[in-house]
Amino acid sequence: MEEKGFDEYIGEFDKIMSEKGYLIPEEKWTPQDEVIYVPKDPFRISIKDAEKLRFKALKYSFSHHYSNNTFYNKLCKEKGIKPEDIKKPEDLVKIPLVPDKFFKDYPEDGRLFAIWLSNIYTGRLPDIYIRKKRPKTEEVIDDFNTSGLTVTLSSGTSGRHTFIPRDGDTIRRGSYSIAKNIIAMIYPFWQRDMVMYKQTDPAGTNLWVGKSGTVLVHLFKETVVGTKIKITPKMVRLSMGGAKNPIERIEAIIIKSVAKRHREKMIEDFLSLLQRVEKDGRKIALVVQPSFMYMIMRVMGEKGISFDLSENGAVITGGGWKISEKDRIPHQRFRDKVKEYFGIPGERILDIYGMVECNTAMIQCPEGHYLHIPYTQMYPMVLDEDLEPKGYGEVGRFAFLEATASSYPSFIISGDEVKLLEHCPVCDRPGPVLEPEIKRAKGEEIRGCAEEMRRLFSISEE
Numbered sequence: 402m403e404e405k406g407f408d409e410y411i412g413e414f415d416k417i418m419s420e421k422g423y424l425i426p427e428e429k430w431t432p433q434d435e436v437i438y439v440p441k442d443p444f445r446i447s448i449k450d451a452e453k454l455r456f457k458a459l460k461y462s463f464s465h466h467y468s469n470n471t472f473y474n475k476l477c478k479e480k481g482i483k484p485e486d487i488k489k490p491e492d493l494v495k496i497p498l499v500p501d502k503f504f505k506d507y508p509e510d511g512r513l514f515a516i517w518l519s520n521i522y523t524g525r526l527p528d529i530y531i532r533k534k535r536p537k538t539e540e541v542i543d544d545f546n547t548s549g550l551t552v553t554l555s556s557g558t559s560g561r562h563t564f565i566p567r568d569g570d571t572i573r574r575g576s577y578s579i580a581k582n583i584i585a586m587i588y589p590f591w592q593r594d595m596v597m598y599k600q601t602d603p604a605g606t607n608l609w610v611g612k613s614g615t616v617l618v619h620l621f622k623e624t625v626v627g628t629k630i631k632i633t634p635k636m637v638r639l640s641m642g643g644a645k646n647p648i649e650r651i652e653a654i655i656i657k658s659v660a661k662r663h664r665e666k667m668i669e670d671f672l673s674l675l676q677r678v679e680k681d682g683r684k685i686a687l688v689v690q691p692s693f694m695y696m697i698m699r700v701m702g703e704k705g706i707s708f709d710l711s712e713n714g715a716v717i718t719g720g721g722w723k724i725s726e727k728d729r730i731p732h733q734r735f736r737d738k739v740k741e742y743f744g745i746p747g748e749r750i751l752d753i754y755g756m757v758e759c760n761t762a763m764i765q766c767p768e769g770h771y772l773h774i775p776y777t778q779m780y781p782m783v784l785d786e787d788l789e790p791k792g793y794g795e796v797g798r799f800a801f802l803e804a805t806a807s808s809y810p811s812f813i814i815s816g817d818e819v820k821l822l823e824h825c826p827v828c829d830r831p832g833p834v835l836e837p838e839i840k841r842a843k844g845e846e847i848r849g850c851a852e853e854m855r856r857l858f859s860i861s862e863e
């Protein structure tokens with residue numbers, strides 16, 4: 402089969418994105434749009450052009466959040482930083498960062514939660530009608546979601562969730578950039594006529610990982626979804642052992658037993674899909690969590706099943722590498738196993754790294770499996786223990802300024818420990834990368850900072 406040129410390949414992608422409403426029309430572009438719509442390949446744009454776009458967008462975004470976000474404005478004033486202080490690219494490090502924990506620090510009471518959300522939201526929240534007298538957090542989220550705003554969340558291992566409010570354009574930009582990062586990186590493998598297996602249902606979930614994956618459905622002729630169960634924060638909490646009373650403990654048992662039956666059915670369906678695809682010689686992309694693939698491969702091992710997708714398969718993983726409370730799978734071992742069971746070569750097994758606070762995602766390159774950062778829209782940093790930026794080649798806490806979010810300040814100190822490199826040691830894409838194996842940062846030092854934010858915040862509620 403003849404290989405398409407990259408321009409034609411990405412042109413087809415843009416055509417679909419335009420049809421499905423993910424392209425903001427050029428006459429409406431702000432610098433926040435230019436950083437994602439201008440580069441043809443987000444990982445091949447020259448450093449000079451990228452930095453120019455990025456500086457303009459971050460300056461614009463900072464000024465927007467400074468002027469329109471109650472809590473962020475307070476934080477900036479506390480730190481003595483205002484938009485006029487950001488004059489040149491070297492000034493970007495002055496932009497005040499928000500610890501990710503801050504977005505977890507919500508009140509349990511539904512009505513207070515609504516107030517909390519209105520304080521972390523940039524701009525004016527849509528008026529919502531809260532249906533119940535004493536609403537639960539989940540009900541308030543549903544009420545917001547019917548008003549045009551989307552409250553995206555992440556499941557937390559602690560049972561606490563991170564809530565990030567996103568408006569339509571923020572979702573559009575985030576979805577487009579995540580999709581483009583994947584499609585550009587797997588060039589020339591993608592074509593519209595493929596099958597996508599998506600482990601989790603993108604519809605009907607408020608989890609960002611599901612929401613941001615909705616865009617992928619449009620890129621493939623056929624999508625098969627592994628599980629359609631709508632995962633609620635409560636379910637996640639209960640399944641993680643967070644039951645608070647006897648009734649919840651019973652609910653937890655029911656959830657676990659339903660989950661077990663459901664899992665068996667998922668494995669059965671997955672294997673029959675792969676048999677069909679292999680027989681028909683169709684291309685397939687598996688969008689899965691490593692732990693799920695690991696479970697499938699264990700069953701395949703027991704049953705003596707394997708597939709040959711050496712030409713026609715790709716695996717996109719995301720969502721963490723823990724397979725149990727204690728164990729992580731090393732990436733190389735995972736790729737070796739996938740090759741053994743599916744015949745898919747390592748260059749088509751790519752991991753995505755993202756988080757609910759970030760409006761894009763990083764993706765591994767096929768050549769070296771380093772995580773490439775979309776550097777027109779992200780200014781990455783590693784911080785030392787005092788939360789001061791360190792240089793390239795250092796290990797530290799990952800932080801970033803992300804330019805495309807208009808509904809919340811996406812200037813974040815994450816809870817992850819990374820090693821940031823100026824260039825990929827293996828491939829020739831010019832931008833910065835992270836080493837692929839990412840860990841949670843140790844220590845409690847960030848808590849004081851979150852506490853400071855919480856106090857700031859409680860004042861703004863009055």
Ligand SMILES: [Zn+2]
Binds near residue numbers: 769825828830834
């Ligand atoms: Zn690379």
